[in-house]
Amino acid sequence: MKLKKIMASFLAAAAAITCLTACKTDGDSGSGDNSGDNSTTSGATLRIGGSGPLTGDYALYGNGVKNGAQLAVDEINAAGGINGVTIEFRMEDDEAAEEKAVNAYNVLKDWDMDLSIGTVTSGACIAFGAEAAKDNMFLLTPSSTAVECIAADNAFRVCFSDPNQGVASADYIADQSLATKIAAIYQSDNAYSAGIFDKFKSEAGNKGLEIVSEQSFTSDNATDFSAQIQSIKDSGAELLFLPIYYSEASLILQQAKNAGLDVKVFGCDGLDGILNMKNFDVSLAEGVMLLTPFAADATDEATVHFVTEYRAKYGDETMNQFAADAYDAIYIIKAAAEKAGINADMSASDICNALKTAMTEITVDGVTGTSITWAADGEPSKEPKAVVINDGSYKAM
Amino acid sequence: MQKEKRQLKAATKSNIITYAMLIAAFIIVSIICATNDKMYQFKGMLVPLCIYSIMAVSLNLVVGILGDLSLGHAGFMCIGAYVGAFFSVLLKDNIPLDWLRFVISLVLGGVTAGIFGFLIGIPVLRLRGDYLAIVTLAFGEIIKNIVNLLYVGVDGSGLHVSIKSASDLNLAEDGTVIVKGALGITGTPNDSNFTVGFVLLLITVFVSLNLINSRTGRAVKSIRDNRIAAETVGISVTRYKLIVFMISAFFAGIAGVLYSHNISSLNTSIFGYNTSILVLVYVVLGGIGSTRGSIIAAVILYALPEMLRDLRDYRMLIYAVVLILLMIVNNNEKFNLFKEKISITRFIQNRRNGMKGAKS
Known part of the structure; x- marks a missing residue:
């Protein structure tokens, strides 16, 4: 009987979660x-x-x-x-x-x-x-x-493919002389993020960029980044590379600001969409650079x-x-x-x-x-x- | 004595109905497949249906027969899937016989998952009540996260393992990376098909039903119903729990191998908490302890969201509503009485009794 009760409450919770995730469509x-x-x-x-x-x-x-x-x-x-x-x-x-x-x-x-x-x-x-x-x-x-x-x-x-984006990011940062000391936060259990970072790292070495801090997270602990941000702050990095998706990036930007981390931020196409997030303070993303093939306010025909x-x-x-x-x-x-x-x-x-x-x-x-x-x-x-x-x-x- | 005999007979009858149901379903589906060129959606769903049925039947052993709540069943599936896929990809060119390779990887995946079930069972099954649920939940997540970190490659000098990145494997020129961290294993040969899946499901059901009605099964059920009484009559609680837990993990591993050989891209995202809960939902809504019910619930609840595709964005909403309704209806006394009335087992029994009555 007790087991049944526990199970009932578990299932109720599970059903609630299913409902919530399932209903999280974007409203169109x-x-x-x-x-x-x-x-x-x-x-x-x-x-x-x-x-x-x-x-x-x-x-x-x-x-x-x-x-x-x-x-x-x-x-x-x-x-x-x-x-x-x-x-x-x-x-x-x-x-x-x-x-x-x-x-x-x-x-x-x-x-x-x-x-x-x-x-x-x-x-x-x-x-x-x-x-x-x-x-x-x-x-x-x-x-x-x-x-x-x-x-x-x-x-x-x-x-572009993942490796291409990693290489292109490193090349872009090096060629535009954006920074030499680089910190990165990537999602280790995500193929997109880990794939880009792996290539970025090897290309950064070729281009004379120094990766001073290399931080990762997984989808299960993607809400609190204070430890990563603190160690990046201590490493003296000039630029933060974020080959991740926009939802985590928005949290990182918020928490970096709260922690007083003031560095340039560079991301890949996964950051695209960050400005359209609900309840996201767009001023946090001010100055963020990203590699994306599409900019909505470009003036070409x-x-x-x-x-x-x-x-x-x-x-x-x-x-x-x-x-x-x-x-x-x-x-x-x-x-x-x-x-x-x-x-x-x-x-x-x-x-x-x-x-x-x-x-x-x-x-x-x-x-x-x-x-x-x-x-x-x-x-x-x-x-x-x-x-x-x-x-x-x-x-x- | 007389009464017990009749009860045993009832159990056998119920088992025969289960087998008959499965075989009839197999024959009907085979005929449909053979006579229709199209219906790709239907055909594509057959192997997943077998996979989730095996998962539900094996979890039912732990939840229904052993009476313990396990929330990490997808973890065992994950182990089976990765071991099986790894073996197949590794020896894709070395074992020319597809079926032989698949059988070996099935056994390997199942046994590895069973061993993990054993290892985890030793400390965990000594715990009581909710602790098993908590630890199995943690186990499922740990497995998922460890597998996510793994990079395994092979070259002339043997296997290379790294938990950092593919470039840290230091493979020779001719080497290939088989397990690519978060990306998992790609290019597993497509050896799963409905016949294999069905045979495996049949084996799972066979083992499960025989276990339930065996001496071991009775001992396990006595532990479930009253642990102290069972201990008093000299039943080794941990031993019997371990046996059931291992068998359950073994079949979850088999389901995993079937899964990884059905879809050519394997990564851990599917083996999370959600899948464990999903399988638990199949077991609970199918009626805890009922093997037949587990299969029926797995088939209905897996097929439902696919069948509702035409409803587009509303299908998930409807799925959730159906789940809630099923839960309410299943716990409704009146419905259960009604179910009792229309039950096939009961129907046959009544007829038999009626005939007996007429004779005498």
Whole structure:
């Protein structure tokens, strides 16, 4: 009887937690139902599937991708489609989990997906990609950064890989002479964060940067950073490198300010989204530099167009690099499909074979970079861009 | 004497129903799979359903039969998954027979998890009450965090292990990193399929049911119902608890191997507290102590959120509501009486009794 009581209370608590995490979507559920399901004809359209975390901790990323891709799809359809073929886009929820991503892939296959934009997060993309490789399904992920995500020859990506970001960060800091004594806080149980830091460390050594303090945390102790901040303060570092996600970064910035740590802060694309966090004091992020391919207030024509359209349709909350990557991904698919002469009657495998070749031949100007080209290994070649946060918005550096 | 005989028979009957249910489900599903080219979602869910059913059946041994609350079941699954995947990736090219390699990794994963169950059981099962729950919870998290730190690589001179980074492994040119810290193991061969999963589930159920109805099982149940009385009649409490705990960990390890060979990307994020609780929910909502119930609850509760995909953002909300409703209904006396009335076992028994009555 006692056991039953204990269990009942545990379950009640567990159910409450499940509810809370599950409900932590980013609030755009009202506008969220415009993808997929409006499919009545199957032969005449080209179906693009994707999966990402639409609920849970990384919902901001998944919904960004969903909205960004949908925006591009709507624009392309309004302008006559790809080679005159209308395209459809459907995004499934995978909660950033491998198992759910495979389920999402199967759901999309039942929907007759012709090609995919893969998943939003890395672990899920590896699982999703392995299934896609088995079926020879074309995959262009907007934002999965782990090297293994595009190991198969049918997979490409829009963003930089983890090692690339680590190397690019170290190069940028060294080339711009931002600092020589560097401290870093990274998340040791996160592939993205540990992957970037590993490469950053070796490249920093090559570039003559000194890493004076190397701190880590795990997802289970990601709320109190006072110990790490204190030891960074004692180390005399001039710059704090944060290859982590924005939610932890916001806490670190707050606690660093309280502890009186006054150093430059440099981050990677995971910090993107920090300004849109609820209850975050944006003045804390003043002067933070980050490596992101997308700055919402850039003045080039492509960005201005994207930002205006996106803001009108989905608001500011999910307008981040992920949305921009996904927007580009759809246009990249369009460019490759036009080059390869794709039509809706081809099988998914034929489309994949044609696109594989076409991807290495195209050059695309997008929101996240100009003159982007791809090698056969699927990695994009583009200039890394850094921005600095100034008065609560990104400024190009 | 007469009465006991009849009771034993009832237990056997209940077991036969469980096997019949499983085999019927297998046959129906096989026919559906063979006759439909598509239905990828359905087919893709079959192996996870087997995995979570095995998890639920094995946890039911600890929670339902032993009467102890274990919150670290996913930790054993994690051990099995990593050991199995590591072995398979390591010897992918050396053992040409896929099935042989898979069988070895299944045994290896299960046995390793069982050994961990034994090691943890020694100190823990001497504790009483809530302490087991607390320690198993901690154990699950510790396993997860340790595995997250591990970097293991292999080259000509053997295995290299580091807990810092892949570059600290100092591998030779031809070396490959197999376990990549937080990124885990990628490229595990896809050896799991529904038939293997089903056979393993059947074995789990077989062992579990036979254990429950054996001499050992009766001893364990006597410990659950009254520990002091059991000790007085000379039952070694720790020994029996350890046996059950080990068997439970072994099958969780098997489920882990099945998991890692089903999805080519393995990392620890799945093996957290949430999964342990999820499996516990299957056991509790299936009726603590009921093997059949555990499987049914696992199947329904795993399939539900997938089936609700069409509802988009509302599916998680509905899932939570269903959980709460199930909890309320399961504890409702009237519902339980109703359940008793429509129970298959009862139905068969009544008919048999009725026939007997008619004869005499």
